[in-house]
Each structure stands twice: as structure tokens, then as C-alpha cells.
Amino acid sequence: MLKNYFKIAIAVLKRRKFFTFISLFGISFTLTILMVTTAFLDKIFSPNYPDLKRNRSLYVTTVLLKNSKEGWMNRSPASFYLLDKYISTLKVPAKIAISSFSAATNTYVNNKKIIIEFKYTNADFWDILDYQFLEGKPFNKKQIDQAAHVAVISEDTKKAYFGDAATVIGKSIEADNVNYKVIGVVKNVPRTMTNIYGDMYLPYTVSKANYKEPGLMGDYNAILLAGSDADVPKMKQEFNQMIAKVPINNKEFDQFYCSADGYFEGIAREIAGRDDGSSGVVKLISILSLLAFLFLLLPTINLVNINMTRIMERSSEIGVRKAFGASSRTLVYQFIVENIILTFIGGAIGIILSVIVIYYLNTLNLVPNLNLSLNLAVLGYTLIACLFFGLLSGVYPAWRMSRLNVVTALKAN
Amino acid sequence: MLKHLFILIWNKRKQNFLFLSELLVSFLVIFAVFSFLVYYFQNYKKPLGFEYEKVWSIHFTNSVKIKNMDSLSMYYDNLRKTLKSLPQIEKVSFSGANIPYSNNNSTTGLTNNGKKYNRINNYRVENEYKDLWKMKLVEGRWYNEQDITSTYIPMVINESLKEEMFGKGPATGKLIGSLEDKIKWKVIGVTADMKANGDFYPAGPAIYAKVDTSAYRWMRNALIKVSPGADAAFESRLYKLLSGTLKNSNIEITHLTDMRKSKNEATIIPMIIFMIIAGFLMINVALGLFGVLWYNINKRRSEIGLRRAIGAGGKSVSYQLVYESLILATMSLTAGCFFAIQFPLLNVFDIPASVYLTAILLAMIFIYMLVFLCSLYPGKQAAAIHPAIALHEE
Numbered sequence: 001m002l003k004n005y006f007k008i009a010i011a012v013l014k015r016r017k018f019f020t021f022i023s024l025f026g027i028s029f030t031l032t033i034l035m036v037t038t039a040f041l042d043k044i045f046s047p048n049y050p051d052l053k054r055n056r057s058l059y060v061t062t063v064l065l066k067n068s069k070e071g072w073m074n075r076s077p078a079s080f081y082l083l084d085k086y087i088s089t090l091k092v093p094a095k096i097a098i099s100s101f102s103a104a105t106n107t108y109v110n111n112k113k114i115i116i117e118f119k120y121t122n123a124d125f126w127d128i129l130d131y132q133f134l135e136g137k138p139f140n141k142k143q144i145d146q147a148a149h150v151a152v153i154s155e156d157t158k159k160a161y162f163g164d165a166a167t168v169i170g171k172s173i174e175a176d177n178v179n180y181k182v183i184g185v186v187k188n189v190p191r192t193m194t195n196i197y198g199d200m201y202l203p204y205t206v207s208k209a210n211y212k213e214p215g216l217m218g219d220y221n222a223i224l225l226a227g228s229d230a231d232v233p234k235m236k237q238e239f240n241q242m243i244a245k246v247p248i249n250n251k252e253f254d255q256f257y258c259s260a261d262g263y264f265e266g267i268a269r270e271i272a273g274r275d276d277g278s279s280g281v282v283k284l285i286s287i288l289s290l291l292a293f294l295f296l297l298l299p300t301i302n303l304v305n306i307n308m309t310r311i312m313e314r315s316s317e318i319g320v321r322k323a324f325g326a327s328s329r330t331l332v333y334q335f336i337v338e339n340i341i342l343t344f345i346g347g348a349i350g351i352i353l354s355v356i357v358i359y360y361l362n363t364l365n366l367v368p369n370l371n372l373s374l375n376l377a378v379l380g381y382t383l384i385a386c387l388f389f390g391l392l393s394g395v396y397p398a399w400r401m402s403r404l405n406v407v408t409a410l411k412a413n
Numbered sequence: 414m415l416k417h418l419f420i421l422i423w424n425k426r427k428q429n430f431l432f433l434s435e436l437l438v439s440f441l442v443i444f445a446v447f448s449f450l451v452y453y454f455q456n457y458k459k460p461l462g463f464e465y466e467k468v469w470s471i472h473f474t475n476s477v478k479i480k481n482m483d484s485l486s487m488y489y490d491n492l493r494k495t496l497k498s499l500p501q502i503e504k505v506s507f508s509g510a511n512i513p514y515s516n517n518n519s520t521t522g523l524t525n526n527g528k529k530y531n532r533i534n535n536y537r538v539e540n541e542y543k544d545l546w547k548m549k550l551v552e553g554r555w556y557n558e559q560d561i562t563s564t565y566i567p568m569v570i571n572e573s574l575k576e577e578m579f580g581k582g583p584a585t586g587k588l589i590g591s592l593e594d595k596i597k598w599k600v601i602g603v604t605a606d607m608k609a610n611g612d613f614y615p616a617g618p619a620i621y622a623k624v625d626t627s628a629y630r631w632m633r634n635a636l637i638k639v640s641p642g643a644d645a646a647f648e649s650r651l652y653k654l655l656s657g658t659l660k661n662s663n664i665e666i667t668h669l670t671d672m673r674k675s676k677n678e679a680t681i682i683p684m685i686i687f688m689i690i691a692g693f694l695m696i697n698v699a700l701g702l703f704g705v706l707w708y709n710i711n712k713r714r715s716e717i718g719l720r721r722a723i724g725a726g727g728k729s730v731s732y733q734l735v736y737e738s739l740i741l742a743t744m745s746l747t748a749g750c751f752f753a754i755q756f757p758l759l760n761v762f763d764i765p766a767s768v769y770l771t772a773i774l775l776a777m778i779f780i781y782m783l784v785f786l787c788s789l790y791p792g793k794q795a796a797a798i799h800p801a802i803a804l805h806e807e
Contacts, residue, residue: 018704018707019704021700022697022700022701022703022704025696025697025700026697026700026701029693029697030697033690033693103474103663104665105663105664105665106652106664106665106666108645108648108649108652111644111645111646111648111649112645113645113648113649113666115665176656176663176664177652177653177656177657177664208474208661208662208663209474209661295690297438298435298438298439298442298694298697298698299694299697301431301434301435301438302435302697302698302701303701304431305431305432305435305701305705306701306704306705308431309704309705309708312708312712313708366682
């Protein structure tokens with residue numbers, strides 16, 4: 001039966017080439033946009049190099065201090081003091097990475113300016129994150145304790161600073177007027193991972209600022225790694241208990257919020273979180289779905305419109321089939337299958353188009369080091385989108401068709 | 414004639430429902446695109462109000478350990494002297510983090526005659542700030558060395574703030590209040606608006622507050638205007654000099670031309686993506702409309718044939734079809750305008766009503782053009798229908 005439907009669908013598509021073109025254009029274009037957006041979101045939200053252990057990690061990025069009487073509020077990254085003195089005493093996390101958000105500085109090579117974003121890290125940072133070392137190795141706890149002037153640099157920095165040198169281990173690199181010895185070169189990290197991005201990684205002990213200064217606000221963030229997936233809720237609970245115990249020690253503020261979030265939760269909090277410390281997950285998801293719905297609305301109406309036209313054109317066929325006893329359900333079923341076949345052809349074209357668009361976007365390099373790719377997950381989402389789109393645009397015309405009166409349908413012929 | 418066409422359409426309202434809703438949604442999409450474009454264009458047309466060429470920003474993290482105010486002020490005076498001693502540097506002014514084209518902003522609230530004004534940009538400036546940017550004064554004067562002796566704290570505001578607070582009249586000499594009216598400032602000058610957020614955003618109300626000793630703790634930037642001879646070699650030397658002077662700071666030198674470029678790109682790139690998507694949607698809609706209209710004509714062959722047979726000319730038949738689609742468009746647009754007009758009425762996003770009204774007008778013209786073009790060819794097809802053949806089919 002399905003084979004028959006397939007044959008009919010192809011025959012119908014061939015009959016009215018102009019309509020087929022319009023439908024396919026609409027479907028493939030819509031799916032291309034959806035696919036590129038999904039590829040982008042997938043790159044941001046699912047575990048990617050070098051942050052591969054997201055399932056059992058919690059991220060601490062911001063602290064929020066509030067004066068409930070005057071309505072003042074101050075949002076900032078956490079201080080090293082807070083992370084080191086309170087958070088690193090937690091029992092559940094297996095490891096805790098502490099690093100500063102990257103800050104830009106200049107260095108000059110042969111009077112050419114290079115902008116280097118450097119960040120300070122602890123030793124656990126290298127264990128939690130799976131950086132790929134092209135050469136050399138990370139700095140260890142001993143080097144940090146000695147405040148050794150050593151640096152791990154990114155591939156891009158190596159190229160900008162040393163040119164095409166084969167190996168740079170042991171060479172010295174100058175940034176912010178200080179000389180560091182290069183001990184490792186890592187693969188570039190996408191700019192979207194703001195909490196771990198850097199061109200140059202240094203031990204926190206060489207920081208020019210006084211990182212030991214007490215206070216809750218600073219430039220640091222932390223990643224807490226649980227031993228297993230199951231430990232994550234326990235880790236979160238322990239974190240919250242600890243935060244409740246942290247004294248504010250600041251006359252200007254009376255309320256203090258700080259949370260350890262999963263990756264998505266953390267981003268949602270940053271975009272849509274509210275001042276009372278609640279995360280914006282629901283809000284962000286509803287905003288994204290609303291945008292997707294609005295975007296899909298126009299192509300869907302268009303497709304429904306075209307489908308209606310196609311069906312009405314085939315009223316004689318429908319009339320004959322009904323007259324010979326086909327039930328409405330069979331007809332609706334047939335039409336939806338036809339429509340899904342059409343959507344899948346459109347989807348196939350959409351995949352080709354997305355590959356081209358993604359290739360082009362990658363060469364443009366709008367976001368540094370963010371290489372979009374179509375992987376199985378993205379293709380899976382696309383398949384779901386195809387089905388959804390096909391059903392959405394097929395159901396209403398099919399319903400209208402099934403209600404067609406046999407007599408009028410036959411007479412229209 | 415129009416009434417007759419209207420009745421024809423009304424009789425087929427069920428069939429036309431999808432057509433109408435498609436036009437309605439298209440109108441809203443186009444309205445959104447034009448709102449952005451008109452808003453950006455209106456701001457783009459306004460004068461920039463300052464010159465950014467050859468201005469560099471020296472950003473430093475503030476890790477000075479000096480607690481004493483006097484020694485702190487001396488520290489910055491020394492830094493200023495060091496910078497000024499270089500022949501390539503023409504002007505120097507310290508500022509907070511919110512320099513033009515930066516991603517930082519600092520706002521404050523003010524009161525005047527008991528009315529509160531919020532979200533006023535607060536720029537921290539020094540005596541040379543005005544000449545460094547080549548800002549223009551509309552009235553009054555800029556800060557000078559004698560300001561310390563006056564009873565009220567002197568304050569320079571921009572034209573937007575002046576218009577909000579004092580309307581068309583002069584502002585110089587008037588008092589404005591800060592911190593719930595606890596502190597009084599005296600306006601000494603009004604500058605022309607300075608589009609500090611990029612070419613596509615308005616300047617917004619602003620005050621230019623002179624840096625006093627207590628504000629030295631918040632200093633994050635030194636702005637310098639360099640002579641045309643200042644090159645990369647000079648920048649590299651300057652960097653070395655600064656790292657020697659500001660021992661515990663991380664330093665970054667940025668050119669304002671680069672900052673301006675990235676600030677403008679942050680507006681332009683999303684807009685281009687948005688326009689490409691909207692453009693494809695419109696092509697999609699245009700093809701769809703074209704197809705539906707074409708099909709409708711085929712369905713109405715007998716009707717058209719009959720009209721031709723009783724004497725209607727080819728032209729009048731094709732006009733009829735074009736008119737019909739334009740009436741359909743009008744029905745959609747009426748509904749669309751009802752939604753769109755809510756934006757200026759409710760003052761959504763605090764954007765001038767003229768932006769929305771222009772956008773509504775442009776979007777209406779766009780939809781009419783789209784429908785007109787899409788119905789032109791099907792109309793022509795209809796005119797070509799031969800009455801004898803059409804009626805024979807029946």
C-alpha cells in the first residue's frame with residue numbers, strides 16, 4: 001500500500017512542476033534555516049571540545065549581591081577567595097577547576113600588535129577539561145605553588161606570535177610586559193565557551209592582581225566535577241548548603257545568591273535569569289519555542305495554501321475514490337503520507353543547502369573558532385522537524401479533502 | 414464596481430481565509446523588518462557629534478594600592494604628565510569604563526523640578542575630553558581649571574537631556590538634582606549629541622561629569638589623541654612605558670576605529686541575517702501567492718468565459734482579477750495595521766512613533782506591490798481566455 005502511495009505521490013509531483021517547485025523551495029529553505037540554527041545550538045549546548053564531561057559538571061559563574069531595602073544589585077563573576085576558601089572544601093566534587101574569565105592584553109612582535117586573551121587557572125582545570133595538546137603539557141600543582149612563569153598557549157597564539165615555527169616549547173612569550181616560558185600548545189577553543197576560552201593560560205599565582213583579597217565578587221569561575229552522574233544532585237545540594245553559610249561581610253548588601261548550574265541552566269540564567277536568584281530555564285525555552293513557532297508560521301501557511309490548491313485540483317480523483325467506497329480515513333492517511341514524502345524530498349535538498357551554508361559560515365568565521373558541523377544529532381533533529389512540518393502542513397488540507405462531497409467533487413470534473 | 418468585487422470576495426471568504434492569513438503574517442514580518450531599518454536609518458542620518466580617528470584608549474585594571482586620596486590624585490597626575498611629555502600625544506583625558514564604542518555603560522537618575530529622569534548616561538570626563546573628541550558646544554562652556562571654587566558642582570549635559578528637561582529654552586545656569594535631590598548641580602554647558610553607541614543608535618540623554626579625586630578609584634581608561642605621525646612602533650614603545658609606570662595593572666591599548674567597527678558590526682550582522690531570512694520568506698510567499706492566484710483563474714475559466722462572451726474586454730477581466738487580489742490585500746492590511754498600530758500607541762520599546770508609522774506605511778506599500786506583481790501574470794492569463802473554448806469546456 002505504502003509503495004502505491006509513493007508512486008502516486010511522485011506522479012502528482014511530476015504533474016504540476018511549478019507547484020512542486022514552490023513547495024520544495026519553501027520546505028528546503030525552512031529546513032535549512034532550522035538546521036543551521038540547530039547546528040549552532042547543538043554546538044553551544046551539547047558537550048564539545050574541550051568541555052566533554054558536561055553531564056557530571058556543575059558551573060559556578062556569577063554571584064549576585066542585593067540590597068533588598070534600596071533595590072541595589074550587583075552581578076559579577078565570583079572571587080577567587082570565595083571559590084578557594086569555601087567552595088573547594090566541598091566533599092562531593094571529585095575535582096574543582098578554578099579559572100579567571102579571560103582578559104585582553106597586547107603584545108608587540110616586530111611592531112605588529114597581537115591581542116592576547118589570557119586567563120589564570122589552577123591544576124584541576126587541566127584534569128576536568130580535555131584539552132588536546134598539540135605539543136608539550138599543562139602546568140602542575142608544583143609549578144603553581146612556585147608561581148612559575150609558565151604558559152600554555154593556543155594554536156592561534158602560537159601562529160600569531162611565533163609564525164610557522166615547528167616547535168615552541170621552552171621558548172619565551174611576552175605578554176603584558178612579562179616573560180613566560182611556553183610549556184604547552186592546545187587546540188583552539190570556540191569563543192562561545194566564555195568560561196574556559198583563552199589564548200594563553202597561566203598559573204593563578206602569577207596574577208598581577210591580589211587574588212587572595214577577601215570579598216565575594218571577582219573575575220573567577222569554577223567547574224565542579226562529580227565522580228559519577230548520580231552524584232550531581234548531591235553535589236548541588238552540598239554547594240547550596242555551603243553558600244548559605246558564607247558570610248556577606250559587606251554593609252552595602254544583605255542578600256547573596258550564587259548557584260552551581262548545569263550547562264544549559266547556567267546559560268539560561270545568564271540570558272533570562274531574574275534578580276531573585278531563580279534560573280530562567282522555563283523562560284528561555286518558551287522564548288526559543290515562540291521564535292521557532294513564529295518563524296515556522298509563514299512557510300507553514302504557505303505550504304497549507306499550496307496543498308489546498310493541489311487537493312482541490314485532484315477533486316475528481318478523490319470523488320471517484322470516494323464513490324468506490326474509500327473511507328475518509330484512508331484518504332486522509334494517503335494524503336498525509338504523500339505530504340511527508342514531499343517534506344522528506346525537501347529535507348534532502350535542505351541538507352545539501354545546509355552543508356553549503358555551514359561551510360560558508362565557517363569560512364566567514366563570525367564567531368572565532370566556532371566550527372559548525374552537521375552531526376548525527378543535528379540530522380536526527382532535522383528528521384523530527386521534517387515529520388512535524390509535514391504533519392502540520394498536511395493535516396488541515398487532508399481534513400478539508402475528506403469532507404469533500406462526492407457529488408460536487410465528481411461534478412467539478 | 415468595487416462594491417460588487419467586495420461581495421464576490423465575501424462570498425468566498427472561506428476559500429480566501431488562508432490567503433488572507435498568509436498576507437497578514439507577511440505584513441507583520443515586513444513591518445518588523447522595516448521598523449528596524451527605519452530606526453537604524455533615522456539614527457544613521459543624525460550627525461556623529463565627535464571625531465574618533467586617531468583616538469586610542471588605554472585600558473588598565475585598577476590595582477593601585479594607594480588608599481590616601483591626595484597621593485592617588487598625584488599618582489594619576491604623574492601618569493598624565495608622562496603621557497603628555499610624549500610629542501606624539503596631543504590630548505589626554507582619564508575616563509571611566511564607559512568610553513564611546515565600549516560595551517560598558519553607566520547610567521544614573523536625576524531630578525529636576527520634582528520630576529525624576531532615569532537611565533541617563535554618565536560619562537566621566539576631564540578638561541581635555543571635549544577637544545579630544547572635537548565635541549561641539551551648543552550653549553555655555555566646557556569645564557576649566559576654576560570650576561573647583563564654585564558653590565554648586567558644575568555639570569555639562571547633552572542636547573537630548575536638555576530637551577527632555579528644559580524643552581526649547583536655555584539650560585545654562587539651571588540647577589538639577591542628583592541622589593534624590595540631596596546634591597545640586599549647576600548646568601554650565603550643553604554639548605551636541607554624541608552617538609557613542611555606534612552609528613545606528615541614538616545618543617540618548619547624557620551628563621558629562623568631571624572626574625574629582627573620589628572618582629579616581631573608578632578610573633579604567635586613559636583616552637589619548639595621537640598625532641598623525643604615531644605609528645605601530647610608537648604604540649609598542651608607549652606600551653612598554655606604560656607597563657613600567659602602571660606596575661600592577663594589565664594594560665590594553667585599543668584604537669577607537671577598531672572599536673567602532675566591531676560595535677557597528679554587532680548591529681549590522683544580525684540585521685543582515687534577519688533580512689536574508691525575511692527575504693527568503695517573502696520569495697516563498699510570493700511564489701505561493703502566484704501559484705494560488707494562477708490556480709484560481711483556472712478554476713474560474715467558465716465564469717471568465719461567460720463574462721467575455723457577454724462583452725467584457727480582455728483588459729477589464731484582467732483588471733478585475735488584479736483588483737480582487739488588491740481588495741484581499743486591503744482586508745489583510747486592515748487587520749495587520751490594527752496590530753501594528755498598537756506599537757506606537759503603547760510606546761513599545763521606547764522608540765519614536767514616527768519609526769513605527771513609517772514602517773507601517775512602507776510595509777503596506779511592499780505588500781501591495783507584492784500582491785500586484787503576483788496577480789499581474791495570472792490576470793494576463795485570464796485575459797487570454799477565449800470565451801468559446803471556455804464555455805465549450807463547460
